[in-house]
Amino acid sequence: MFTSYTPVVGEWYVKSTGKLIKVKMLSYFEEKVERIVIEYLDGTTQMLAFNEWLTLDLNKRISDVSRNIVLR
Numbered sequence: 763m764f765t766s767y768t769p770v771v772g773e774w775y776v777k778s779t780g781k782l783i784k785v786k787m788l789s790y791f792e793e794k795v796e797r798i799v800i801e802y803l804d805g806t807t808q809m810l811a812f813n814e815w816l817t818l819d820l821n822k823r824i825s826d827v828s829r830n831i832v833l834r
Contacts, residue, residue, distance in 0.1 A: 766816045770785060771786065771788055772785065773785055775818075775821065775822055776821045777819065782802070782803050783802055785798060785799070785800055786801045794812075797811060798812065
């Protein structure tokens with residue numbers, strides 16, 4: 763099941779498309795998360811507004827195969 767999670771720097775998530783993403787950085791404004799920088803396995807990064815993050819269908823349960831890729 764996919765859902766929205768509070769972004770945590772260093773945590774890996776699986777998008778509903780099957781792509782793994784890692785939260786690299788959070789940007790705050792008035793003590794609230796405003797922007798999230800995510801990184802894909804290929805090294806590309808993307809900056810999302812917090813509202814965009816909330817629209818992502820994410821899962822924190824990473825399969826054993828994916829976990830082995832992440833831990834390399």
